Amino acid sequence: MTAAARPEPGAAQRPRVVELAAGVYAYLQLPGGWCVSNAGIVVGDDGALVVDTLATERRARGLRAAVDELCPGGFRLIVNTHHHGDHTFGNHLFGAAATVIAHELARTEMAETGLALTGLWPEVDWGDVRVTLPTLTFRDRLTARVGGHTVELLHVGPAHTTNDVVVWLPEARVLFAGDVVLAGATPFTLMGSISGSIAALRRLRELDATAVVCGHGAVTGPEVYDETLDYLLWVRELAEEGARAGIAPLELARATPLGRFEHLLDSERLVANLHRAYAELAGGPLARPLDVLSIFAEMVEFNAGRVPTCWA
DSSP: OOOOOOOOOTTOOEEOOOOOOTTTEEEEEESSSTTTTOOOEEEEETTTEOOOOOOSHHHHHHHHHHHHSOOOOOOEEEOSSSGGGGGGGTTHHHHHHEEEEEEEEHHHHHHHHTHHHHHHHSSSSSSSOHHHHEEEEEEEEEEEEETTTEEEEEEESSSSSSSSSEEEETTTTTEEEEEEEEEOOOOTTSSSOHHHHHHHHHHTTOOOEEEEEEEEEOOOHHHHHHHHHHHHHHHHHHHHHHHHTTHHHHHHHHHSSSSGGGGSSTHHHHHHHHHHHHHEEEEEEOOOOOHHHHHHHHHHTTTTTTTOOOOO
């Protein structure tokens, strides 16, 4: 088979701000393919909490302008939902006084990974992006109060990565899910875990959110959990069949019709997800490191030799 047709670079829509509850906003960059992520803003009388800071200088400056318009002064708390650059590269643009919060493993992996994402798509105008490490980390959960809202930071990884954090506002019933959940895009577990993602999604369902802000894609409801679970369970079953037959992940991905998942953006991620599923079938710790660069090269090969479209 061949990968589904890819959209043209630059097709991403202009960012827009959507109010989900009093003082709670989603900053959306649709449709949400590679490196075009969403953010969140929670506004109080004395400052704002910002969920993720986007991939490029231009995009991060747009987010900062939106935050400043909603909340002209006061403190800035920055929550990074995980270590990937498309969620963290704009941290520094919120100023030295901002407090950056993330899971303890995110700090470690940000330091180790650096600006590697920019090397995958060197043609992108990244601008002044930097690795700005969290100054406050936690292990399991952390609670803040912003604008009358209880804001719970919950570590739910390993899922998309080892260090996934979701931001849950129980009174508003709004969940900022990071890349544990993607709307309209293929899940991506290369640096995380299939089994861990399944467990995380079942945990998130119990929160009973009415609005889910995915790391990429549109705001949705809890139905996105079932859609994501369907894909991950399909990948795990596919990997079990492929491993028994001795078929390598790339070969298996090429031979497998996407079927009901064909509409999802970035379908080449199937190759990476199969590598992760094979690793879990082999045993060992969840989310153990795999060879990211060689697997990315296989995704390019799956995509008829084209580097996946970067929307940034």
